[in-house]
Amino acid sequence: MIAAIKGRLVGRQADSLLLDIGPLVLQVHTSATTIADLAPDADAGGGSEIRLHTYLHVREDQLALYGFGTxxxxxxxxxxxxxxxxxxxxxxxxxxxxxxxxxxxxxxxxxxxxxxxxxxxxxxxxxxxxxxxxxxxxxLGGGGGAGVAPGVAPAPIDGEVIEALQALGYTAAEAHTAVGRLPRDGAGSVEERIVAALRAMSEG
CATH class of the missing domain: 1.10.150.20 (5' to 3' exonuclease, C-terminal subdomain)
Incomplete structure (x- = not known):
């Protein structure tokens, strides 16, 4: 599994970024949000180094790499x-x-x-x-319910959740508060708990 990729940005297309990773230039499909955040200029040829969090889509006739800024x-x-x-x-x-x-x-x-x-x-x-x-x-606790009680350490998996929320622009305090509203047993994947934490914050 390719969890993330880092390379030099050498081009931008309508729905993808081109990354130079040494001997290869990879086309990484992405969202308009990531393109706007990481490659706002149409030519996108400045050569800045960026990091994308990735998903590899495998089909019989195609391998497609998708990557996102957070x-x-x-x-x-x-x-x-x-x-x-x-x-x-x-x-x-x-x-x-x-x-x-x-x-x-x-x-x-x-x-x-x-x-x-x-x-x-x-x-x-x-x-x-x-x-x-x-x-x-x-x-997963997105609608409230029994989360982590005050003073109780979050589940180990939630360190990654907190980092992801901070990468989205939330403060450390906001991230910890949202994680505190999730089930304390660490149930669910990192991805599911990130979504649940975002939902908790959107509900206030």
Missing amino acids: PAELALFNVLIGVMGIGPRVAANILGATRPEPLLNAIAAEDVAFLSRLPGIGKKTAARIILDLRGKLAD
Whole structure:
């Protein structure tokens, strides 16, 4: 598994970045959000070094590498591609069209209209997203419930969750508070707990 990749940015396309990693130049598919954050200039040929958190999509006839600027964006990507009918390209397009909090709010509110306006998503797929993900977020503590009591150390897995939240711009205090609202047994993957923590913060 390729967890992350670091290389020199040498080009930008509509939905991907080109990274020079020595003997190879890799095309890494990504979201419009990551492109805007890491390669805002159209030529994107300045040669700056960037790091992307990655997912390798394997098919019989194709290997496609997807990369994102933050662990949290990758976490949401991984959650979305777990929904039937959403492939990596559609998931990346969704992440380029909205930020995490509006997306999570729409899922929690069962807002089919909002979700069906996202690229590649119709009403049936929007309903499937809600069906598949709303309960998962609640089970992971996204809607409140028994989390970590004050003064109790977070589960070891949540160190990565806190780092991801801080990479998104939240303060250390905000990240620790959100993690404190998650189940203390460390249930779920890092990606799922990041999503649940984002949901907890969006609910205040």
